[in-house]
Amino acid sequence: MIIKKRTKPLMLQILESLNYRTVLNSSEKKDYYNQLKGYNGELQFDNYLGKLQFECLVINDLLLKERGKMVQIDALILMGNTIHLYEIKNYSGNYDYKEDGLYAQSDFVITDPLTQIHNSQPLLYNLVRKLGHKMEIRSQVVFIDPNFYLYQLPRDKPFLFAHQLTRYFDYMEKKQTAIKQTNTQLATQLSDLHITNYRPSDLPEYNFSTIKKGTYCPKCFSFEHTNTRNNRLCSSCSHRESITETIKRSSEEFHHLFPELKVTKHLIYEWCGGTYSEQRIQRVLSSNYVSHGNYKSTYYEVNYPILIK
Known part of the structure; x- marks a missing residue:
């Protein structure tokens, strides 16, 4: 077992x-x-x-x-x-x-x-x-x-x-x-x-302003894709993933990379390369994570507390 x-x-x-x-x-x-x-x-x-x-x-x-x-x-x-x-x-x-x-x-x-x-x-x-x-x-x-x-x-x-x-x-x-x-x-x-x-301390240096934005395929890591109403279709390997899962996965990736930043619909919108609307992102975040703050300053707890060592 x-x-x-x-x-x-x-x-x-x-x-x-x-x-x-x-x-x-x-x-x-x-x-x-x-x-x-x-x-x-x-x-x-x-x-x-x-x-x-x-x-x-x-x-x-x-x-x-x-x-x-x-x-x-x-x-x-x-x-x-x-x-x-x-x-x-x-x-x-x-x-x-x-x-x-x-x-x-x-x-x-x-x-x-x-x-x-x-x-x-x-x-x-x-x-x-x-x-x-x-x-x-x-x-x-x-x-x-x-x-x-x-x-x-x-x-x-x-x-x-x-x-x-x-x-x-x-x-x-x-x-x-x-x-x-x-x-x-x-x-x-x-x-x-x-x-x-x-969280290991010996990581490469990087920052939010210069890192490449967008969503990549979880199978081949290509950023090239097309969207249907509900799915993200990779242009390189044809892997299909629901847009909900893409937003969720990208939000967790964002939090792994930037634990000091609050997960907000606007930051995830920018992180996903502006591909999906803030309204759609908010629905995904609200359905999967605990929210804090009021409407204008709402952020989400992605349940990955991080202790730097």
Whole structure:
């Protein structure tokens, strides 16, 4: 059972918007593609979890805070007396393993992914104990890309490769134990502690006046489209989306990018490139979000409180 589904990280959403609305420099574009590749790897792992035939509780994409330190966890599986913690890496190519990192043939070095596990596992252990549970934590790094090869790897490293996952989960199925009430309680407690208002501070610089306005396709990111009475039709890939959903999606994108600005019908009208009337925008905002203020100064709460870190 999936207790918490995975959502696209805010950092990726922002970089995605900026990639199509501004000109990212080479470093920023690299960050965007790395974020996108990592997220796609996590989705591939989710496909495995979605096919599991045994009883377990799955928590995806957890961001926790314990003793002043942030703990980011890609995936957890709770079953019996054990929490399985997974760090997912979507690397590709050939690497040699050394104690201080993974070395590519081009001498490019990746920090040892076990470092992240070693940092997060004790913090998670302490948090679980604080919540009143005694659970063993088993951590593994999953290399999800089948075209990733790691040489000179010691046998004792908790690494899982793509070709091992089916056999690994088959083994877990044979060893499964019934889900306890305490498992469900802990899974709910951890999900409730997930930090939803985290906003990274190392974002590219941008401002409302210079960023490209308009609505882009959620599938191919093209701004070119035609409108029928009720739908937006992408001119590039023919993706059809209701205009209501387009306005709603664009309003949330606006709030992600500019949390300091109030969401008003006039700003969303401008943000959508003047394509849809303010009256129509107001109907969508009023139907989907909580409004504040009087008629002339009404703004809307898009339910994404943001804490800058």
